[in-house]
Amino acid sequence: DVKVTQSSRYLVKRTGEKVFLECVQDMDHENMFWYRQDPGLGLRLIYFSYDVKMKEKGDIPEGYSVSREKKERFSLILESASTNQTSMYLCASSSILAGGSAGELFFGEGSRLTVL
Amino acid sequence: AQKITQTQPGMFVQEKEAVTLDCTYDTSDPSYGLFWYKQPSSGEMIFLIYQGSYDQQNATEGRYSLNFQKARKSANLVISASQLGDSAMYFCAMREGGSYIPTFGRGTSLIVHP
Numbered sequence: 534d535v536k537v538t539q540s541s542r543y544l545v546k547r548t549g550e551k552v553f554l555e556c557v558q559d560m561d562h563e564n565m566f567w568y569r570q571d572p573g574l575g576l577r578l579i580y581f582s583y584d585v586k587m588k589e590k591g592d593i594p595e596g597y598s599v600s601r602e603k604k605e606r607f608s609l610i611l612e613s614a615s616t617n618q619t620s621m622y623l624c625a626s627s628s629i630l631a632g633g634s635a636g637e638l639f640f641g642e643g644s645r646l647t648v649l
Numbered sequence: 650a651q652k653i654t655q656t657q658p659g660m661f662v663q664e665k666e667a668v669t670l671d672c673t674y675d676t677s678d679p680s681y682g683l684f685w686y687k688q689p690s691s692g693e694m695i696f697l698i699y700q701g702s703y704d705q706q707n708a709t710e711g712r713y714s715l716n717f718q719k720a721r722k723s724a725n726l727v728i729s730a731s732q733l734g735d736s737a738m739y740f741c742a743m744r745e746g747g748s749y750i751p752t753f754g755r756g757t758s759l760i761v762h763p
Contacts, residue, residue, distance in 0.1 A: 542692075564749050566750070573755060574755060575753045575754055575755035575756050576740065576753040577753075578752075581749070581750055583749065591750075621692065623694065627749060629749070630747070630749070635684070635699035635701070636682065636744060637699060638686075638696065638751065639696070640686075640693055640694035640695075641693070642691070642692050642693045643692040643693065
């Protein structure tokens with residue numbers, strides 16, 4: 534069974550702390566994504582990675598950075614957490630568009646971060 | 650401007666009835682793909698159905714069908730014979746051309762009543 538695993542379902546951090554959100558996929562997918570989900574705003578893309586060490590900024594990259602040192606792992610980093618980063622964070626992966634693939638995203642269960 | 654618009658923040662339906670969730674999109678790219686995802690209260694997004702812009706027929710997957718009206722730029726999700734387990738958030742998304750990155754709508758919350 535294909536799987537995207539996020540390291541923590543729930544985190545509580547303090548303002549100014551450095552926060553790491555880890556995501557691992559076992560499908561050998563090239564593409565990985567970090568989205569932020571807030572009520573009424575849908576999913577907004579923070580960062581996208583299409584290969585090891587390659588990344589692209591999404592719609593809301595400010596205050597975030599990412600790391601992809603291995604194909605299966607994509608980490609989201611909050612260098613100095615702030616209360617407005619309290620949110621649900623969703624990691625996803627997809628394959629390149631080959632063999633008739635729709636390129637749908639496979640999601641992890643989400644990480645709900647609260648910054649106090 | 651929003652590329653994906655879901656105008657129904659919330660919908661209610663009686664069990665066993667059909668329901669349509671609206672989605673309109675905006676693109677000038679002739680090649681694009683449209684997706685619907687379901688997010689139950691557990692949080693994990695689940696892919697439901699896909700429609701390519703060049704597909705001649707509406708996509709169907711079990712009780713889910715996508716009512717694709719290209720000229721109107723609409724891609725509504727139809728759920729037939731609703732079940733209690735269909736209660737969830739539903740998101741429409743679009744990926745343009747050769748991009749791997751989909752844009753999501755704001756979602757519709759569906760509640761199925763017994």
